[in-house]
Amino acid sequence: MASEKENKMEQVNQNNCSMIIRAARENEAPRILELIRRLADYERLAHEVTATEELIVKNVFRDKKAEVIFAEFEGQIVGFALFFHNFSTFLSKPGIYLEDLFVMPEHRNKGIGKRLLVYLASLAKERDCGRFEWAVLNWNESAIRFYESLGAKPMKEWTVYRLTGEDLEKVAGMKV
Numbered sequence: 050m051a052s053e054k055e056n057k058m059e060q061v062n063q064n065n066c067s068m069i070i071r072a073a074r075e076n077e078a079p080r081i082l083e084l085i086r087r088l089a090d091y092e093r094l095a096h097e098v099t100a101t102e103e104l105i106v107k108n109v110f111r112d113k114k115a116e117v118i119f120a121e122f123e124g125q126i127v128g129f130a131l132f133f134h135n136f137s138t139f140l141s142k143p144g145i146y147l148e149d150l151f152v153m154p155e156h157r158n159k160g161i162g163k164r165l166l167v168y169l170a171s172l173a174k175e176r177d178c179g180r181f182e183w184a185v186l187n188w189n190e191s192a193i194r195f196y197e198s199l200g201a202k203p204m205k206e207w208t209v210y211r212l213t214g215e216d217l218e219k220v221a222g223m224k225v
Contacts, residue, residue: 067124068121069119069120070168071118072119073117073118073119075106077119078102079102081131082102082105084126085131085151088151091154092186092189114133115131115133117130118169120152120161120164120165122156127156128156128161128162130150130151130165130169131148131149132145132148133148134176134178135182137179137180140179141179142177142180143176143177143178144179145173145176145178146182146183147166147169150162150183152165162195163199182204
């Protein structure tokens with residue numbers, strides 16, 4: 050059952066400008082894909098994008114494997130966050146993992162990214178999550194400064210490992 054917070058939009062009046070944080074809708078899959086591509090360009094990873102509108106509809110809206118929220122500023126979608134639940138064995142609680150957060154460059158420094166993070170942090174508390182976490186590219190110093198200004202701490206003793214593509218296929222097919 051969706052919570053009250055999830056069912057309503059969160060509105061903030063910032064410098065006399067209207068900002069809304071709201072859940073994305075299925076018919077907005079093209080806009081989600083556009084923002085994913087803009088993020089990939091910014092992160093210098095456009096060559097890795099294989100997402101399609103159909104995959105977004107299937108995995109986000111139909112199978113509910115992830116969730117997307119939009120930031121609207123003066124009536125325009127200017128940012129998004131894509132997140133999903135993970136689980137901490139040590140805490141025995143779910144967590145929220147923020148896969149991607151992106152604000153259009155021309156709308157940065159207006160508090161939009163902070164509003165998205167505050168919204169997700171409060172959603173994590175509402176859902177009784179034990180933590181809220183994400184990864185950041187090492188070269189993205191402005192994002193690192195921003196996250197640290199909120200009190201986020203880097204997990205320096207942890208290194209992320211990943212299997213994708215051919216390596217994932219190879220391991221999945223191993224005989225053990």
